[in-house]
Amino acid sequence: MKLTIEQAHLAAAVGYAARSLPARPPVPVLAGILLDAQEERLRLSAFDYEVSADTAVPATVTEDGRALVSGRLLSDIVGTVRGDVHLELTGPRMVLKAGSARFTLPTLPLEEYPALPDPGAAAGTLAGPAFADAVAQVACAVSKEESLPTLTGIGLRHDSEAGTLTLYATDRYRFAVRTLAWKDADLADCTAVIPAKALTDATKAAADETTVDLALPHANSGLFSLRSEHHTTTIRALEGELPKYETLFPDEFAHEATVEIAALKAAAQRVALVSTREAPIKLTFTADSTLVLEGGSSDDAQAVDNVSTSLEGGELSIAFNPSYLIDGLNAIDAESVHFQFVSATKPAVMRGAGSDDQALRYLLMPVRLSG
Structure with a gap:
């Protein structure tokens, strides 16, 4: 195998294949990336019996051939060199040259490397x-x-x-x-x-x-x-099934509110500063279109903040894990979040204001507050 390839192309391909390399390979060959040079392209593959990655990039191939080299080492090297990269297989060694740099890498036994799985026909x-x-x-x-x-x-x-x-x-x-x-x-x-x-x-x-x-x-x-x-x-795929979600999302709600996501997220992050890890934040939706956020305890630091909201269905106080609340706000692709509540003890639904039924729906369990 002998070829020349642009560093950017090789770095992108190695980065793609390296995602499938196991952190602790059960056998040494699974730590390798398979290089296959032919027909003016270099194909790179990695496989750990659970995930496979396969990609191809253009290259000037002088001699066809295949080699298996350490994926982590190849990734580290390719990320540091510049200019065209020259690869040549010489016996059991792979020589990599780029600019003034030259590396000689040992190869892994090709005959021990498993065949990549058939991806099947696209659905x-x-x-x-x-x-x-x-x-x-x-x-x-x-x-x-x-x-x-x-x-x-x-x-x-x-x-x-x-x-x-x-x-x-x-x-x-x-x-x-x-x-x-x-x-x-x-x-x-x-x-x-x-x-x-x-x-x-x-x-x-x-x-x-x-x-x-x-x-x-x-x-x-x-x-x-x-x-x-x-x-x-x-x-x-994993074995088993996730819980059925259809019956978990309520159809009727007693309270609904809309809040600007940026303002609510910033307030939640501030209030969470005084709480111990995963301690809940209390949200009180008031009749005067204010959402009051409270965190902390009477024995320790406390924080209160508020943001504007619109509310239908009467006042409501409910508490959430702050990390879970902020995760939901980050995931919603909209300027405002629309909350739908059954009660303070039932799961709440979060979704983008004005979104359709196919947009993200985020069901969040409340935290019961003592007292």
């Missing part, structure tokens, strides 16, 4: 930016408890009759749901749970692509795949 196409935004919005509600692996995933639900793909996530204290139109999908109704970190990384990498092709897990495959013009990612 449908979505706009890359829209899919990335939807994943980022619901990811705020993903659980960090590794002891409950299913809750660390994002649910994908395809409804062929409605022509939609719904994304949802929960950590049992909040539930985020976002729906996208997916009318061209050639796929029966199905539901799958995809590891949130891998899905978030993949959609971020494809966020600038005009369109992405998706394949959802089905009876004969447990793989989710995302493909763009030059990149392909496969992710093995």
Whole structure:
């Protein structure tokens, strides 16, 4: 193998493939990135049995060939050099030259490297930016408890009759749901749970692509795949199902209020400064169109702030975990948030003011205050 490639192209490709490298590879070869040079392009791949990343970039290939090298080391080197990069495989060593720098890297045994999974036929196409935004919005509600692996995933639900793909996530204290139109999908109704970190990384990498092709897990495959013009990612789905969200969101509300997101977030962050970790913030919606935020306790520091609001249905006091509240405000893509309440002890719904049914819906459990 012998080739020349632009540093920017190589750095982007190595960065894409390196996302799939395991932090603690179960076998040494899984720490490698596979380089395959042929037909004026360099293909780079990585696979850890759960997630695979495959990408190709243009290169001037003098000799076709394949090599497996340490992904972390290659990433570190490529990020520091400038100018065209020359790669040449010499026996069991890979020589990398760029400018005045020269590196000699050992290779890993190709015969021990597993074959990449088949991504399968694409079921449908979505706009890359829209899919990335939807994943980022619901990811705020993903659980960090590794002891409950299913809750660390994002649910994908395809409804062929409605022509939609719904994304949802929960950590049992909040539930985020976002729906996208997916009318061209050639796929029966199905539901799958995809590891949130891998899905978030993949959609971020494809966020600038005009369109992405998706394949959802089905009876004969447990793989989710995302493909763009030059990149392909496969992710093995998690076992189990997330809780059904349809029955959790109330249909009728006793109170509704609208608040500017920037003002509310700033006030919540200020009030949370005097609270111990995860201590609740009390929100009181008053009849004079004021939302009063209170934090702290009588024995320690206390804080009070207020913002303007509009209120329907009478005064209400309710308390939330400040981090969960701010996460929801950050995820909503609107200038104002619309709150819908059943009571002070029932889950509240947050959504963008004036948004439709497909926009983000964020269900947040209240915190019971002592006394």
